[in-house]
Amino acid sequence: MSLYVKQTELRACINSFLLDNKTIGFVPTMGALHQGHLSLMQESLKNNDFTVVSIFVNPTQFNNPNDLKKYPRTIESDLEKINALNSDIIVYAPNVEDIYGEKTVSKSFDYDGLEFQMEGKHRPGHFDGVGTIVKKLFEIVNPNNAYFGEKDFQQLAIVKKLVKKNKIPVNIVGCTIHREVNGLAMSSRNERLSADERTKAALIYKTLTEAKKLFGTKTASEVTNWVTKTFKKQSIFELEYFEIADEETLLTCKRKSKTKNYRAFIAVFVNNLRLIDNISLK
Numbered sequence: 234m235s236l237y238v239k240q241t242e243l244r245a246c247i248n249s250f251l252l253d254n255k256t257i258g259f260v261p262t263m264g265a266l267h268q269g270h271l272s273l274m275q276e277s278l279k280n281n282d283f284t285v286v287s288i289f290v291n292p293t294q295f296n297n298p299n300d301l302k303k304y305p306r307t308i309e310s311d312l313e314k315i316n317a318l319n320s321d322i323i324v325y326a327p328n329v330e331d332i333y334g335e336k337t338v339s340k341s342f343d344y345d346g347l348e349f350q351m352e353g354k355h356r357p358g359h360f361d362g363v364g365t366i367v368k369k370l371f372e373i374v375n376p377n378n379a380y381f382g383e384k385d386f387q388q389l390a391i392v393k394k395l396v397k398k399n400k401i402p403v404n405i406v407g408c409t410i411h412r413e414v415n416g417l418a419m420s421s422r423n424e425r426l427s428a429d430e431r432t433k434a435a436l437i438y439k440t441l442t443e444a445k446k447l448f449g450t451k452t453a454s455e456v457t458n459w460v461t462k463t464f465k466k467q468s469i470f471e472l473e474y475f476e477i478a479d480e481e482t483l484l485t486c487k488r489k490s491k492t493k494n495y496r497a498f499i500a501v502f503v504n505n506l507r508l509i510d511n512i513s514l515k
């Protein structure tokens with residue numbers, strides 16, 4: 234594995250691949266790597282000549298300073314995991330200055346309304362921060378393919394929109410959610426759950442799979458009411474939102490249409506930790 238902390242040095246390495254017409258796969262991460270991240274890297278290794286992984290906890294996408302402070306930072310073990318997976322992977326792990334220079338601020342983006350739904354409503358400025366860092370990283374890495382997990386389905390839709398609207402020449406590949414044995418979606422934040430919370434958090438995916446079954450015969454609002462009641466009964470959970478939305482526009486489903494694909498989205502606090510998940514209702 235080769236590690237770069239300065240974009241100028243990474244660029245010099247990448248320019249040599251471009252001269253040789255090699256393809257570059259890119260996996261942007263904020264570290265605290267788990268099996269979900271490693272599977273994105275495997276997908277990239279399979280389909281590209283070179284794979285670049287970035288590890289950068291991006292301050293501008295955190296609307297809550299405490300969340301940024303507590304975000305797990307595990308660079309040593311991240312590098313070990315990457316090296317064990319494949320020693321040819323190129324890692325870019327910059328500091329804030331290398332990315333933002335003197336002003337750590339985000340730009341403002343228009344994602345045709347995708348940014349006003351779900352995460353956008355509850356995390357003001359979050360998708361401006363995501364757009365800012367992803368665009369910067371694409372400019373530095375210049376990848377042919379970039380890999381994003383479907384756990385952050387709204388982020389994936391937003392990145393696709395960003396690329397389309399800004400005519401960035403990269404193919405965005407969405408990859409399925411990796412789950413723990415009990416169904417809990419893998420997330421770097423899971424590291425902050427106690428053993429008991431981790432066991433109990435299985436309720437999130439269990440509820441999503443049940444909601445999917447119910448959606449066969451019930452309306453979106455009936456399913457939403459059922460999910461709300463289910464979480465009210467459990468004191469360690471606080472449901473922030475549950476929404477059934479059109480996969481393309483992310484607009485809430487008011488009346489089912491046979492021509493649309495729907496997905497259920499959820500954000501729940503387990504004690505003080507916020508987790509998100511989603512499931513296709515197809």
Ligand code: PAF
Pocket residue numbers: 261262263289291294363366367385388
């Ligand atoms: O999904 C993440 O880990 C982050 O939002 C990303 C895409 C690496 C941007 O900071």
